[in-house]
Amino acid sequence: MDIAAQITDLTVDIAVRGGRAAPVVRVLDGADLALPAGDVTALIGESGCGKSLVALALCGLLPASSRISGRITIGDDDMSAAGERAWRQLRGRRIGLVPQSAATSFTPVRTVGSQVAEVCRRVNADRTAEQLFAAVRLPGDVGDRYPHELSGGMAQRAAIAAALAGRPELLIADEPTSALDPDNAATVWGLLAEAAADGAAVLVITHDLASLLAADACGQVALMRDGAVLRQGPVVDLLDGHDEYAARFFDRVPA
Structure with a gap:
């Protein structure tokens, strides 16, 4: 093992x-x-x-x-x-971390897509933010939304997408x-x-x-x-x- x-x-x-x-x-x-x-x-x-x-x-x-x-x-x-x-x-x-309060882990004044894209750049990801959103089964326009526009389930999946960016x-x-x-x-x-x-x-x-x-x-x-x-x-x-x-x-x- x-x-x-x-x-x-x-x-x-x-x-x-x-x-x-x-x-x-x-x-x-x-x-x-x-x-x-x-x-x-x-x-x-x-x-x-x-x-x-x-x-x-x-x-x-x-x-x-x-x-x-x-x-x-x-x-x-x-x-x-x-x-x-x-x-x-x-x-x-x-190491990827999905925090307990997913919605508040995102900066409120920036779109979710821009923030996940920044994570992708920081970890030199081999997938784009859009590909990560698709992998966690989020709708195609989620990247254009602000954190307060996401439901609890969507915010949680977006946080998982960010945590998976570097394939930890x-x-x-x-x-x-x-x-x-x-x-x-x-x-x-x-x-x-x-x-x-x-x-x-x-x-x-x-x-x-x-x-x-x-x-x-x-x-x-x-x-x-x-x-x-x-x-x-x-x-x-x-x-x-x-x-x-x-x-x-x-x-x-x-x-």
């Missing part, structure tokens, strides 16, 4: 105020997570357990006040002590269906599954596990609690009936 990205024994402490004597909060505590290429991994857990911090760590976007130990690997590259310049070279090209080996989506109706959610899960089928490792942070599994788009699930990944594996392995914490996330999943 080809592992596209991995965190190993990752511990992150963040100073909550300035100064040398600032109190420190531990947000990740020896977390381990391996993301295989060509598969979708769902990261689940209670609110505040550290899921979004894992995403930030894998993008090199942890707060400047973070104190980090452990290992962060993207492909064969150890990024544990990498600076912002090195991370910037990966983001967009080898790691694609991270943070709550990509949180504000979508079931039909749009199914479309988004299908697009992320297509990215995995094209070879990317896809990490989705979600509370919408039922619709993800209904879309048959998820190969693995990783369960977090208190800053650590408790278990990772196929869905059936987390449905063994012996873990009350895991069971609460599957109680609305159809049998």
